[in-house]
Amino acid sequence: MMTVPIIIDFEASGFGKGSYPIEVGFSGRHGEGWCALIRPQDDWHHWDHEAARIHHIPREILVERGKSAVYVAEQLNFLLKGYTVYTDGWGQDYVWMARLFDAANMVPRFKLADLREIITEQQKSNWHVTKENVLKELGIARHRASSDARVLQLTWLRTYDAGRQLDS
Numbered sequence: 611m612m613t614v615p616i617i618i619d620f621e622a623s624g625f626g627k628g629s630y631p632i633e634v635g636f637s638g639r640h641g642e643g644w645c646a647l648i649r650p651q652d653d654w655h656h657w658d659h660e661a662a663r664i665h666h667i668p669r670e671i672l673v674e675r676g677k678s679a680v681y682v683a684e685q686l687n688f689l690l691k692g693y694t695v696y697t698d699g700w701g702q703d704y705v706w707m708a709r710l711f712d713a714a715n716m717v718p719r720f721k722l723a724d725l726r727e728i729i730t731e732q733q734k735s736n737w738h739v740t741k742e743n744v745l746k747e748l749g750i751a752r753h754r755a756s757s758d759a760r761v762l763q764l765t766w767l768r769t770y771d772a773g774r775q776l777d778s
Contacts (some may be wrong), residue, residue: 614639614640614763615639615694615696615725615728615763616637616639616690616693616695616696617636617637617696617697617766618635618690618695618696618765619634619635619698619699619703619755619756619759620634621633621634621653621665621667621753622661622702623650623658623669624657624660625661625702627656628655628656629658629661630648630651630654630709630710631706631707631709631710632647632665632667632672632676633646633647633648633665633761634646634686634706634707634710635754635755635756635757635758636690636695636734636755636759637756637762637763638689641701641760641763643699643756644685645648645754646676646681646682646685647671647675647677648672648676648677648679648682649669649675649678649679649733650676654713657669664753665754666752666753667754678714679710679712679714680713680714680715680716682710682714683710683711683713683716683718684714684716687716687718687719688719690718690719690754692720693721694720694721694723695720695721695722695724696725696727696728697720697723697724697725698724698725698726700722700725700726703722704722705735707722711743725766728766729761729766729769730770730773732769732772732773733766733769733770733772736768736772737769740765740768740769740772741765743768744764744768747766748764755778770772
């Protein structure tokens with residue numbers, strides 16, 4: 611029996627050394643979304659204006675409205691405890707998740723895995739076209755964590771279903 615994968619996504623201050631998570635969101639097994647802005651720690655200074663043009667989240671908003679690293683890590687652990695959670699950017703998202711949990715002085719109670727682990731060759735062949743269709747249908751204009759996670763989850767589901775129809 612197929613289980614709908616939980617998909618998580620992080621938005622960040624930029625890429626590379628010094629970058630940090632600014633938002634995290636996921637799409638749960640029943641399509642429910644969860645998202646939180648993350649207030650930068652005092653020693654998180656890196657800010658890439660190119661990245662900001664993509665996610666459209668001003669640093670001032672993070673300082674004003676972002677949740678503490680402790681709060682966000684506690685919520686993620688509460689909501690995702692015991693699950694394997696998938697990401698399409700494992701290399702970067704793992705680093706940002708670790709930075710968040712280090713700042714909170716906590717450990718994740720869930721496993722972060724690469725989405726590619728659960729994508730079949732058949733799914734890969736339809737992935738990009740399906741993802742574009744999902745983006746158009748949902749009319750998502752903003753590049754944000756929870757909506758990005760939902761797009762990936764729906765793309766996985768549709769390519770999975772298409773593969774099963776071909777197998778029958």
